[in-house]
Amino acid sequence: MKEIPPTPESFGVIAAATDRLLAQVAELDDKDMAAPSRLPGWTRGHVLSHLARQAPALERLLEWARTGVETPQYPSRRARDAEIEAGARQPAAALVADVRATAAHFRRTIEELPAPAWQATIRPFTGELCTPRRILVIRIRELVLHHVDLDIGNGVADIPAQARQIVLDDVLGYYAEAEGMADVVLSDREGALLGHFGTGGPVVSGTPAEVLAWLSGRSTGTELDCTAQLPALPRWL
Structure with missing residues (x-):
């Protein structure tokens, strides 16, 4: 499974993908959020709720790497889905603020993660054993592909080349x-x-x-x- 090094360049790819997403979703209103996304059964609100809740979930894996204490990404799929469903019902402004705040916290967490922790072994919700370097790939993948899933005029061809190659390799x-x-x-x-x-x-x-x-x-x-x-x-x- 694809991993990338914890460098300022890698962090910059995540930051750029986040900024591109936030620039577009800031214009959405409550009606826009309730409209269907490209993902079956999910509104745009569900997609953004997922991205907001994914950031702290990935941070739990980084905490596992930092402390050595096993900390699952999610308690269960049912708990994960319930979080997404609850968040999807928020007003548009609250959803966007949630994505922005959790993304900023995630960025601080990866920038401050001690060097030894990047070599630790963890297990994401998808089941593979990896190091936290894979978490960087997962976050990039989720940001750019779910940006497409929002169906707000952004396609796979609009993904910047560096991020697109990382996701393609993955x-x-x-x-x-x-x-x-x-x-x-x-x-x-x-x-x-x-x-x-x-x-x-x-x-x-x-x-x-x-x-x-x-x-x-x-x-x-x-x-x-x-x-x-x-x-x-x-x-x-």
């Missing part, structure tokens, strides 16, 4: 280990290799943004070119 790493993943070669439209699964298989080509959109479930892949029928993907997250 998704490729997931599918490399996923059960039932078909053999396939991924390339950009100039023929440069983006990734591959197995040996051989059809060649799927598109821009990095188009490939990421398909792999992450933000596109059906109709914009991609494929030398055979586009393979079905195993469930992602």
Whole structure:
């Protein structure tokens, strides 16, 4: 699974993704928040509530790394879902303020985490063993993809290149280990290799943004070119 180093550059990617998100959602009103997002069953309010609650949840993992005391990201999926549901009913201004405040606290937490803690072993809600360096990837992934999910005029192609590559590498790493993943070669439209699964298989080509959109479930892949029928993907997250 993808990890990145705890450097000012990495922290800057998170800060930039947060700022881009907040700049757009600040314009939403209560009616906008109640409208459907691109995620089935979730309003825009649910998406923002999830991002707000995710920050302290990830901080619990960082506390685990700092102290050595196992601290789960969430007590249970039911508790996680209840938190999101409760937050989604807040007025628009309160939701945006919640995202802003929790993001600022998360930024301070990662900037102040002692160096030895970045080498500790923790386990996120998704089950993989990793170091806190993976938490940086998870936060970037959630910020940029859920920004797209809000359906407020921001697409995968609008994700800045550095953040997009981090997320693409992460998704490729997931599918490399996923059960039932078909053999396939991924390339950009100039023929440069983006990734591959197995040996051989059809060649799927598109821009990095188009490939990421398909792999992450933000596109059906109709914009991609494929030398055979586009393979079905195993469930992602």
